[in-house]
Structure formats: C-alpha cells, structure tokens
Amino acid sequence: GESVGLHLPTLSVQEGDNSIINCAYSNSASDYFIWYKQESGKGPQFIIDIRSNMDKRQGQRVTVLLNKTVKHLSLQIAATQPGDSAVYFCAETSNSGGYQKVTFGTGTKLQVIP
Amino acid sequence: DSGVTQTPKHLITATGQRVTLRCSPRSGDLSVYWYQQSLDQGLQFLIQYYNGEERAKGNILERFSAQQFPDLHSELNLSSLELGDSALYFCASSPSGQGLGYTFGSGTRLTVV
Numbered sequence: 001g002e003s004v005g006l007h008l009p010t011l012s013v014q015e016g017d018n019s020i021i022n023c024a025y026s027n028s029a030s031d032y033f034i035w036y037k038q039e040s041g042k043g044p045q046f047i048i049d050i051r052s053n054m055d056k057r058q059g060q061r062v063t064v065l066l067n068k069t070v071k072h073l074s075l076q077i078a079a080t081q082p083g084d085s086a087v088y089f090c091a092e093t094s095n096s097g098g099y100q101k102v103t104f105g106t107g108t109k110l111q112v113i114p
Numbered sequence: 115d116s117g118v119t120q121t122p123k124h125l126i127t128a129t130g131q132r133v134t135l136r137c138s139p140r141s142g143d144l145s146v147y148w149y150q151q152s153l154d155q156g157l158q159f160l161i162q163y164y165n166g167e168e169r170a171k172g173n174i175l176e177r178f179s180a181q182q183f184p185d186l187h188s189e190l191n192l193s194s195l196e197l198g199d200s201a202l203y204f205c206a207s208s209p210s211g212q213g214l215g216y217t218f219g220s221g222t223r224l225t226v227v
Contacts, residue, residue, distance in 0.1 A: 036218075043116065043206075044206075045218070046216065102147075102159065104156050
C-alpha cells in the first residue's frame with residue numbers, strides 16, 4: 001500500500017548548523033505535502049507545505065524541497081537552534097474516493113547539541 | 115493555543131473499561147480528525163467527520179467509535195480497553211473536508227493499566 005517514510009529516525013545537529021530531514025513517499029498521485037513539528041507533550045504544529053507543482057518553497061529559516069522524480073521530500077532548517085529540537089513529521093495528501101487522504105510518516109527526532 | 119481543545123489531557127483507566135475523549139474544533143472549522151500516536155510512533159489516522167457526517171475511516175478498531183455533534187464538537191469512544199490502547203490521541207480540525215489547513219489539539223494521553 002501507499003506509505004510515507006523517513007530515512008533517519010534520529011538526527012543530531014550542532015547548534016548553528018543546518019539540518020536536513022528527509023522523507024520518502026510512494027504515492028505518485030500525492031499532490032500536497034506538509035511538514036509538522038511536534039515538541040514533547042504537544043500536538044503537531046504546521047511548519048511549511050508545498051504543492052506538487054512546485055519543487056521548492058521557503059519559509060522563515062525553513063525550506064522544503066520536493067523531488068517528484070524520486071518521490072522525495074526534505075525539510076531544511078537553517079542555523080538550527082535548541083528550540084528546534086522536536087520530532088518532525090512529513091505528511092502527504094492524495095485524493096481518495098473524492099476526499100483528500102492524509103498520510104503521516106513515522107517521524108524524525110531532531111536533537112540540537114548546544 | 116491552537117484553537118483546538120481536547121479534554122481530558124490525561125486519563126488513566128483499567129483494562130476492560132470505556133472512556134470518552136472530547137474535541138472542540140477551531141472556530142469555523144467543519145472537519146474533525148482523530149489520530150492515535152503510540153510511543154515513538156507516527157500518527158495513525160482513525161476517523162474523520164465533516165459537518166456531522168463520517169467522511170473517512172482509517173485504522174479504527176471496532177471497539178472504538180466516534181461522532182460529531184451539531185455544535186461540531188466530536189467525541190471518540192474507546193471501549194473494552196486493552197493495555198495496547200495506551201497512547202496519545204490527537205484531534206485535528208480543518209475548515210473543509212479536504213484535509214488542508216490542519217490544526218492539531220494538544221492531545222489526550224490515555225494510560226490503560
């Protein structure tokens with residue numbers, strides 16, 4: 001079946017360095033992708049999204065890259081800060097029976113080393 | 115505060131019991147989604163309601179049921195609880211049924227002992 005997965009379950013990054021979190025998806029029909037950040041004890045929080053007609057989108061300190069050829073999504077965080085420590089989920093949406101189906105990946109834990 | 119309210123925040127109950135989790139969506143949102151998150155696991159979609167009607171079903175057990183009321187709040191009922199049902203249960207809402215513009219609540223942590 002369709003799935004969304006992450007290559008690295010845990011990522012440790014030095015404070016100030018850039019972080020790259022990767023995500024692979026298998027449903028080529030997915031047309032919208034979202035990255036969420038989940039801090040300990042809290043619900044997932046929207047970070048950035050990208051539609052399938054784009055290959056790059058930038059936000060504040062974050063950039064999402066989409067490579068539809070290899071079905072790969074990445075989240076880049078510039079100048080990583082301790083407050084970025086969290087679990088990051090990618091999600092893909094696709095049309096399923098006339099409705100949008102959202103599938104979340106397992107998540108990558110980002111640990112920022114001070 | 116995301117605008118999505120979930121109660122209770124914590125719940126401890128015994129096996130075999132039944133509990134009800136409550137979710138109030140963000141003002142103006144018509145769609146409510148329920149997710150289960152076990153320890154160090156991803157979000158497993160359970161069920162979605164849109165304006166009072168069931169819209170989509172995921173990996174929801176037959177022991178679990180949900181509904182959305184006319185005021186748009188939703189309840190997730192978990193019965194005959196097992197130890198493996200211990201998890202975080204999240205509710206999310208969106209303006210439409212299209213799964214876009216998700217806003218999550220802070221979750222209910224259920225512990226079955």
